[in-house]
Every structure is written in structure tokens, then in C-alpha cells.
Amino acid sequence: AVESSIPEHMREAWKKFSPKGFTTKDEFESEAVKHIETTLARSLFNCDELAAYSGTALAFRDRLIIDWNKTQQRQSFADQKRLYYLSLEFLMGRALDNAMLNVGLKNVAKDGLADLGFRIEDIIAQEHDAALGNGGLGRLAACFLDSMATLNYAAWGYGLRYRYGIFKQEIQDGYQVEIPDYWLDFNPWEFPRHDVSVDVQFYGWVNKYTNDEGKQIVSWQDGEIVTATAYDVPVPGYGTPTVNNLRLWSSKASSGEFDFAKFNSGEYESAVADEQRAETISAVLYPNDNLERGKELRLKQQYFWCAASLHDIVRRFKKSKRKWSEFSDQVAIQLNDTHPTLAIVELQRILVDMEGLGWDEAWTIVTSTFGYTNHTVLPEALEKWSVPLIQNLLPRHLQIIYEINLQFLQSVEKRFPKDRDLLGRVSIIEESQPKMVRMAYLAIIGSHKVNGVAELHSDLIKTTIFKDFVKVYGPDKFTNVTNGITPRRWLHQANPRLSELIASKIGSYEFLKDLTLLNKLEPFVDDKEFKKEWAEIKYANKVRLAQHIQTTKGYSVNPKALFDIQVKRIHEYKRQQLNIFGVIHRYMAIKSMSPEERKKLVPRVSVFGGKAAPGYWMAKTIIHLINKVGEVVNKDPDVGDLLKVVFLEDYNVSKAEIIVPASDISEHISTAGTEASGTSNMKFVLNGGMIIGTLDGANIEITREIGEQNIFLFGNLSEDVEDLRHHHFYGDYKVNPELVKVFDCIKKGTFGDEGAFGALISGIVEHGDYYLVSDDFNSYCQTQDLIDEAYKDQDAWVTKSITSVARMGFFTSDRCINEYADTIWNIEPLDVAEEKEVRART
Ligand code: T68
Structure with missing residues (x-):
């Protein structure tokens, strides 16, 4: 039972005055303006977009908190088994858009903000990403939280509240530069719980003895104590009253007597140093993935x-x-x-x-x-x-x-x-x-x-x-x-027009809760009007990305070109080097062609994005090469629109929401057997993009679901990797001659300082080519040629696109969470039918 300190006869007052949260446009405006004028001490004379964002976020936060409180009460009351998801990383991205969609009040906010003089997109864009993660592992945790709340599981996330999330990436002279990401300046989505803290001990020694009753006692003594304070982040489910909790711990020096003694004895500096040492524990996210x-x-x-x-x-x-x-x-x-x-x-x-x-x-x-x-x-x-x-x-x-x-x-x-x-x-x-x-x-x-x-x-x-x-x-x-991935963020939020088109065909937005309903799209693959709209939406998303490239990079790309995208952490096993060598190969081919031959080519924009771990020198070299190739190719008059190479800086969740819906082809080309799953492969296909990939990770299951004719597979199989490496080790291999030409082109200094890329080449030519770049190069390039051919038949391309989306139902994180719940956690969702009904009535 839930205990309360308020006597029974006084609870009426609480019930009467407990906030209900806004539902109408006027109520939203009233809440937002109240926050802007009181919480933020601004007015209509100095309310910029950031203040409008803050006011909006605070209004939605209040709304979430009401449901969050009720959820916690309901879960305590139900007294069922709970799941705790322990992850050092939660790559949540932005929260406002997600909160608005999940509580079903985005349109209300849109109209309300318009009344107050703002465009909702500009307001959403003010938010700083919560980037408490490196890549796939952290984003998976975030998708899981979304699904657990949406499915009404009593589940908590536990993590660390890093003061600095993953660094911000800048590119200077083609090199990655890391900038600290201090993200806590204004964060309306967290609640400090100064009353919830735990003292954590380090160091010290172990004392074992037998007590008076003859019992063995083990005591861990004389350690250093650091206090963990809870910061709670509400996690709303989609279309449900459930708001779960993500609890993040922040470290500070314990306020035990020890410190006071130091203060009093004049050791002020050393007491401050202790304080800082304690705070260091939750200061930074380690930027290494894998x-x-x-x-x-x-x-x-x-x-x-x-x-x-x-x-x-x-x-x-x-x-x-x-x-x-x-x-x-x-x-x-x-x-x-x-x-x-x-x-x-x-x-x-x-x-x-x-x-x-x-x-x-x-x-x-x-x-x-x-x-x-x-x-x-x-x-x-x-x-x-x-x-x-x-x-x-x-x-x-x-x-x-x-x-x-x-x-x-x-x-x-x-x-x-x-x-x-x-x-x-x-x-x-x-x-x-x-x-x-x-x-x-x-x-x-x-x-x-x-x-x-x-x-x-x-x-x-x-x-x-x-x-x-x-x-x-x-x-x-x-x-x-x-x-799996959450279709709420990765379809509905990132690609609202596609979501709307799908809903118009299927008859409702129910597919966002049961993604297998996407299969109802398949009967429409021959519907001309539908296909036209489908293609128009992809084009509009490409125009949006082209605009993003224009504003961030300062040059234009042709949205009619084939957009070929590889965005993920930079790692040798993910083989961005294979991609850029392929780009160079293409560039050389273009250079050697007659103007007549060039006319037959499919123009292409190769987009790269991703961070390298600051200490991972080879990954940084790959970034450098991509940028240098871009500098040369993008201004070569022989090439024009036929090839552009773009490195997008500081790839993160909110940028992914722009990039993912805009791909024609995305690359998932890890050495077979190295990528555990990959999840962006799922995001791209769900948004109507094709993929080029190896038989690795979830690519294999994606192929099984969408059909072999709808994916471009290439390369060696995981079962052959060991043998190939063995041969490499004994030096009995020959580098692919086309790849040798690419290396010669780099060594000639075509992309500047040839010495800068020596290690990238020698790793393949002299040191055994561990990631099998040479072994897969031919197959990769041939498959890229097939893609060009396939892209020329736009009608068939769109058919593939629609068919693939229709068959992606399996890859929702809802399915995934239900599997964990059934086979590992043994937990059941909470019944919220009654709560939903009450909400519908009020
Ligand atoms: C990724 N792992 C896998 N690790 O690489 C990817 N590692 O295939 C998979 O889809 C994804 O997890 C989800 O299962 C990572 O992202 C890390 O980021 C990491 C972080 C710290 C230490 C080690």
C-alpha cells in the first residue's frame, strides 16, 4: 500500500487543487506565458526563441510530471515486478518534440506558439541534445525507454548524469577537433531529488571478525565517501498515461563530519580539492565506442x-x-x-x-x-x-x-x-x-x-x-x-509527412503502436498517386538535407542526385575507408570519361558523418581523408554535379532526424561478423531508403524480412573471414588492382599531403588488411554500379522502397521489449485502461 503523511480528512483539499495540466490552446498559452514571465522573468519585450522554447518546455514538463506522479503511484500500488535497465549511456536527443507528440498536443502547441509569434520548428530547434552516449548502445537504451513506457511496463532506467556529454565535433582544416559539450546550462527535463541520495564508498580495507554471538562479520572500513544525488528525467510513452522514470546519478563530496573537520582546521584548499575530486566521477562520458x-x-x-x-x-x-x-x-x-x-x-x-x-x-x-x-x-x-x-x-x-x-x-x-x-x-x-x-x-x-x-x-x-x-x-x-528502434521518433517525429501518408492509407496512426500494420501498405505498391506522393516526400526530405548542407557547409548539392549516406561512429571495422576509397574510384572514373559518357551517369552526393574517439588516430585519419577528397572533388569542374562529397560535422540524434529521412542509399558495410547488430540500418529502411550492406548484424534479418530483391548485398561472408585473415597473415594475398590505383592516386598527392594517409594504405598493403577492405572492394564497387542502374528506373525504385517499409514491422523496439519481458524479465505490462478512460472523460 502507498503510505501518506496527510491525514485522511485533509486529502480532499489535495484532490481538489491538484493540477490537471493543459489540454487546449488557450491553456497552453497561459502556462507558457506564466513560465516565461515568472519562472524565467522575461516578458513580451525580451522573449527570444530560446525563452519561448524554455516556456514551452516548462509547460510540457509540468504536464508530464502530473502523469509521472500518477504513474509512480499506480506502479507502487500495483506492486508488480519492475524492470531496472542499467546503462552507462542514454542517448536521448531532444525531448520537447517527443513530449508533444507523445501526449498528443503538438498541434495545440503549434497554434499556441503561432499566437505568441513563434514557429514551432524554430522553437524545437532551440533545444540542446541530451547526448549522454556514444552511439548505438546508448541510442538503443533510449529507444528501449520509449517502448517500455509506451507498452506500460513498470520500468526504470538508471544511469549517470554526466556534466559533459559526448564532445561536439568540429572540422578544422579537414581534421576533427573536440569541443566540450556542457549541456546542463538550462535543462528543464530533469528534477533534482536532493532528498534521494546514496553514500558510496571507495578504497579502505576489509575487517573480518567474529562478534559476541559468534557470527562472522565482514566490514569494509575507512574508505572515502562520495554522495550520489538522484536527478529524475520523465520518460513519456506514446498515447498512454504512463510516464516512466530515468534516474541519473550525480556525484558530490559527502557532507560528512570529515569535511567539516578539515574546514575548521584550516585545510580549506584540500577540502575544496576533495569536493572537486568527488565531482569528477560524474563529470565526463568516456568517448570510446567499442x-x-x-x-x-x-x-x-x-x-x-x-x-x-x-x-x-x-x-x-x-x-x-x-x-x-x-x-x-x-x-x-x-x-x-x-x-x-x-x-x-x-x-x-x-x-x-x-x-x-x-x-x-x-x-x-x-x-x-x-x-x-x-x-x-x-x-x-x-x-x-x-x-x-x-x-x-x-x-x-x-x-x-x-x-x-x-x-x-x-x-x-x-x-x-x-x-x-x-x-x-x-x-x-x-x-x-x-x-x-x-x-x-x-x-x-x-x-x-x-x-x-x-x-x-x-x-x-x-x-x-x-x-x-x-x-x-x-x-x-x-x-x-x-x-529494434522506436517508430515514434524514427518515423513519426523525424518524417511526419511520410507518417501522415502511411496513416492515410492504413486508416489510422495505430501502426505507431503496432508496427506490423505497415504490411497494409503492400496492396498500394501499384497505386500511381500514392507512389507519386511517396517519391515527393523523399524528395522534400532531400531538399531539407540539402538546405542543411547549404547552411552548415556553405555549398549547394543537387537534391535530384542520388543521396548516398554513411553516418555512424568512425571505426575501422565499420569501414568508412572502404566507402571513401570507392568514392575516389568513382572520381577517377569520371575524370577519365568523355563528356558523352559522363552524361549517362547518375549524379551522386556522398554524405559522411560521425565522430572518432579522440584517441583513435586511424579513425581520425579516415575523417581527414574524407574531408580532403571533398575539397578536391567538390570544386573540380570536370565533375560538377556528378559527384559531391560531404562530411557533416557533429553527427548526433537531432541531426540524424534530418539525415535519415533523406537517404536514397545508406551504407552498412562492416566486415562480416563485426557489427553486432546496427540499428541505423533499420531507421533508414523504415524511412524508405535502400541499403547497401554486408551480410552482417541485423542486415541479415532485414534482408529476410524485406526480400533479397530490395537490398544491395555484397562482400565476403562471416564464415570465410577467419580463413581470409589467415592467408593475409602469411602474406599470401594480392591487393585488388583497382584499389591499388586508388592508393596511387592518393600517393600522388591528389588530395594534398600524401604522407598523411600512409598508415591507412599500409594497413591494407603491408599489415594484413585485417578488415578485408581489399577482399571486398570489387564486390562493393560492382554493387554500387548496380545501384546506379537501379536508380535510373525510378518507378521500380519506389516500388522497392514502399515494399521494404511495408515489411519493416519486425524492427520496432516494442517487439524487442516484449521479447525481453517474456523471455528474460518475466514481467507484465500494467493495466492503464481505467486511467485512460478517466483522461478521455476529463
Ligand atoms: C553497438 N555498440 C554495436 N558500443 O556496435 C552495434 N562500447 O552493432 C549495436 O547495434 C548497438 O551497440 C546496440 O546493440 C556500441 O555502441 C558502445 O558505444 C560502447 C560504449 C562504451 C564502451 C564500449
Whole structure:
């Protein structure tokens, strides 16, 4: 039951005056103006677009908070099992447009803002992206929150409130430059909860003793304390009263006596330094994707966030006064990659050291609570922490890790008594110098389910990196949940005209909640008028992107050209280098053609976008090359409109919303077996773009759903990669001659300073071409030629486009969340029918 401090007879007043939230245009205007004039202390004489944005955001925030409060009450009351999604990254993007669409009041706001003298698009564009993530992993977490709220699951996200999100990228002289992203200046979407805090301990030592009653006591003493304060972010579902919570922790020095002592004894400076050291924990998001570097501060972040979240979850559970054995009937925790693996150890510590449960009893609770999602097979991305580092920072946790390992290895030994090698291979501890803790192994051992994020990937983890664990646990512990994306943001919000056209054919916007309804579009593939509108919308989206290029880059591109787009983090395995080498190949071909031949070509705009990790030198070299190629190609009079090369700076969620709807072709061309899933592939197809891709990640399932005739596949298969690399290693390979010509062109200095790109070339020519760029080059170029041919038949192209969209129903994150709920979390959605009805009446 929900407790209240207000006596029964006084609750009437609360009910009478509790805010209802606006629904009409006038009410919206009244709320917005109130906020502008009071909260912001502005007036109609100094209200610029930013102030109008702030007022609008605050009005919508109030509205969300009313539903958010009710949701929390409803969920407490229902007393059902909850899901907690632990992720170090939530790449939310902008919130206002999403909030307006989800509560169904965008038109109200549009008219209201017009009354007040503003255009809604300009107001939406004022918002700073919440960029608390690197790429796919962080954006997946954001799509999941949207689906969990939309489907009425009682689910919380837990993350870190970084002061600096992912850096802003600028390009200077063709090079990436990183600018800090201080995003908290004005953020109306968060609620500081100064009353919700957790003290988190680091360092210190472990004291074990027997107390007066003869009981073994373990106490972790004399550490340094840092306080975690909660900041809550409301997460509205689409077309539902459910507003879930994303809780982000911020670090500050604990206000314990310790500090006061220092102040009083004149150690003012050192007290301030302590303060700053504590705040450093949640200061920055690590900008590496698919790479681990073993920095102590990163480990501190991980423990800080896990400990705060776990104590919060346990506190909530304890309020229910249930027995510990019921914990996993009430709580499911999903680990987004291995970053939160310490949560497993922390829960075991809470149960054993603090709550006094026996080891085995506690361990049963722990393992039935956690699920672990793996997002990569790349060895350089698998987390390992050195034993001395953990020993120093978290001495008690290291003991617990050793105990978990001991028990696990003993059980393995019993079942496979003659296999000594196996024990070494599955041990959590790697016997290296220094010893390392393999976090993925700990995550597997501490969870009841482990999942990959696309079929191929889930098969690969079972046959490669986690093969021994399949032997130990059997195959059922491992499962697949293919990724998905939210159609609310990635269709309805990013491409409102397409969404509207689809709704007009299907008869309603119901497809935004049940994406399989898109299949009702297929009967219209021969409808001339419909196809015309479909093509017009794509064209309008291309015009919009062309305008964006004009304003940000200062030159124009022809929106009638084929738009070929690759936007994602820059990484060798994602092979932007293959793309740019292909562009150079095309450029050379154009140069060698007669004017007659050139007339037959399909003009193309090659768009690139994405950030390189600041320390990833090879990725930065790729960015440099793309920019230098652009500088030469874009002003070559022989080329004109036939080829343009654009690098869009600072790719992020809000830019993706402009870019994704504007593609004719997008590129998903990773070396087979390296991209766990990819999710932008889904976004592009859902917006009517074709894709060129390898048989990797979710490309394979996309092909299965939309049909082979609707996708441009090329390149070697993942099962052949190992062999090819083996041959490369022994030097028995020859670089593709067409690619050699491209390299010669670069080496001649065609794109400036030839030395700058030497490593990119030698990696392929001399150092084994690990990513098989040369092996796939021919197939890639030929497929690009097929694309040109296909594009000439616009009618057939549009047919492919519509057919593909109609068959994309599977890739909604709603399907994905329902699969997690059924097969891993064992949770049910909350019934909100009654609440919806009340809302409809009022
Ligand atoms: C991505 N991983 C996968 N990692 O690369 C992508 N890594 O195939 C998949 O679709 C997506 O996850 C969602 O499952 C990442 O984005 C990171 O960003 C990352 C961050 C920190 C450390 C390691």
C-alpha cells in the first residue's frame, strides 16, 4: 500500500487543487506565458526563441510530471515486478518534440506558439541534445525507454548524469577537433531529488571478525565517501498515461563530519580539492565506442553508479516488507553490456555483508535477478579490469569476485573433472601479469540469461567468445533478442509527412503502436498517386538535407542526385575507408570519361558523418581523408554535379532526424561478423531508403524480412573471414588492382599531403588488411554500379522502397521489449485502461 503523511480528512483539499495540466490552446498559452514571465522573468519585450522554447518546455514538463506522479503511484500500488535497465549511456536527443507528440498536443502547441509569434520548428530547434552516449548502445537504451513506457511496463532506467556529454565535433582544416559539450546550462527535463541520495564508498580495507554471538562479520572500513544525488528525467510513452522514470546519478563530496573537520582546521584548499575530486566521477562520458582502456576513473564511475542504483532498488524493495526470497519476483535488472557488472557483486555484498543472508541463498537471488546483454565480439572492446586496481578501489568486492569464481570453478570441475584447460579458460581471473578480471565472464556467471542483439551475433557469441560457457551451462542460458528502434521518433517525429501518408492509407496512426500494420501498405505498391506522393516526400526530405548542407557547409548539392549516406561512429571495422576509397574510384572514373559518357551517369552526393574517439588516430585519419577528397572533388569542374562529397560535422540524434529521412542509399558495410547488430540500418529502411550492406548484424534479418530483391548485398561472408585473415597473415594475398590505383592516386598527392594517409594504405598493403577492405572492394564497387542502374528506373525504385517499409514491422523496439519481458524479465505490462478512460472523460 502507498503510505501518506496527510491525514485522511485533509486529502480532499489535495484532490481538489491538484493540477490537471493543459489540454487546449488557450491553456497552453497561459502556462507558457506564466513560465516565461515568472519562472524565467522575461516578458513580451525580451522573449527570444530560446525563452519561448524554455516556456514551452516548462509547460510540457509540468504536464508530464502530473502523469509521472500518477504513474509512480499506480506502479507502487500495483506492486508488480519492475524492470531496472542499467546503462552507462542514454542517448536521448531532444525531448520537447517527443513530449508533444507523445501526449498528443503538438498541434495545440503549434497554434499556441503561432499566437505568441513563434514557429514551432524554430522553437524545437532551440533545444540542446541530451547526448549522454556514444552511439548505438546508448541510442538503443533510449529507444528501449520509449517502448517500455509506451507498452506500460513498470520500468526504470538508471544511469549517470554526466556534466559533459559526448564532445561536439568540429572540422578544422579537414581534421576533427573536440569541443566540450556542457549541456546542463538550462535543462528543464530533469528534477533534482536532493532528498534521494546514496553514500558510496571507495578504497579502505576489509575487517573480518567474529562478534559476541559468534557470527562472522565482514566490514569494509575507512574508505572515502562520495554522495550520489538522484536527478529524475520523465520518460513519456506514446498515447498512454504512463510516464516512466530515468534516474541519473550525480556525484558530490559527502557532507560528512570529515569535511567539516578539515574546514575548521584550516585545510580549506584540500577540502575544496576533495569536493572537486568527488565531482569528477560524474563529470565526463568516456568517448570510446567499442574500445576499453582500463582507466581508474571509469571503474569509479561504474561502481558509483551501480552502488547508488542497487541501494535505491533494495531500499524500494525493503519498503514492501517482503521476504528476501521474493526479491527476484519483484525485481529484474538488465545489464546493458558489461559496464554495470559490478552490480552483481554489489547485490551479493548487500545481501551477505549487510543483510546477513547466507552465501548460497544470496547467490540464488542474485543470479535470478540479473540478465546480461552483450553488444560486441571485438576483443578490444571486452572489458577487463586489473586485479590490483580493484583490490585498491574495492577491496571487499575483489574478495567476493574471488569467492564467486571459486564456487563456479568447483562446480565446473565436478562436471568436467578431466578438463584442466577448461577451468583456466572459463575462470573469471585471467592469469596474466597483472591478473585481470574478465567482466563478461562475471556477467555470464552472475546472470540467468545472456543475450546477443541480432541472430548472427547471438550465434557468434555462442560459437566463439563464450563457447566454453555454452559447454558449462548448456545452450539455453544464451538467447537472441534482435534490436529494434522506436517508430515514434524514427518515423513519426523525424518524417511526419511520410507518417501522415502511411496513416492515410492504413486508416489510422495505430501502426505507431503496432508496427506490423505497415504490411497494409503492400496492396498500394501499384497505386500511381500514392507512389507519386511517396517519391515527393523523399524528395522534400532531400531538399531539407540539402538546405542543411547549404547552411552548415556553405555549398549547394543537387537534391535530384542520388543521396548516398554513411553516418555512424568512425571505426575501422565499420569501414568508412572502404566507402571513401570507392568514392575516389568513382572520381577517377569520371575524370577519365568523355563528356558523352559522363552524361549517362547518375549524379551522386556522398554524405559522411560521425565522430572518432579522440584517441583513435586511424579513425581520425579516415575523417581527414574524407574531408580532403571533398575539397578536391567538390570544386573540380570536370565533375560538377556528378559527384559531391560531404562530411557533416557533429553527427548526433537531432541531426540524424534530418539525415535519415533523406537517404536514397545508406551504407552498412562492416566486415562480416563485426557489427553486432546496427540499428541505423533499420531507421533508414523504415524511412524508405535502400541499403547497401554486408551480410552482417541485423542486415541479415532485414534482408529476410524485406526480400533479397530490395537490398544491395555484397562482400565476403562471416564464415570465410577467419580463413581470409589467415592467408593475409602469411602474406599470401594480392591487393585488388583497382584499389591499388586508388592508393596511387592518393600517393600522388591528389588530395594534398600524401604522407598523411600512409598508415591507412599500409594497413591494407603491408599489415594484413585485417578488415578485408581489399577482399571486398570489387564486390562493393560492382554493387554500387548496380545501384546506379537501379536508380535510373525510378518507378521500380519506389516500388522497392514502399515494399521494404511495408515489411519493416519486425524492427520496432516494442517487439524487442516484449521479447525481453517474456523471455528474460518475466514481467507484465500494467493495466492503464481505467486511467485512460478517466483522461478521455476529463
Ligand atoms: C553497438 N555498440 C554495436 N558500443 O556496435 C552495434 N562500447 O552493432 C549495436 O547495434 C548497438 O551497440 C546496440 O546493440 C556500441 O555502441 C558502445 O558505444 C560502447 C560504449 C562504451 C564502451 C564500449
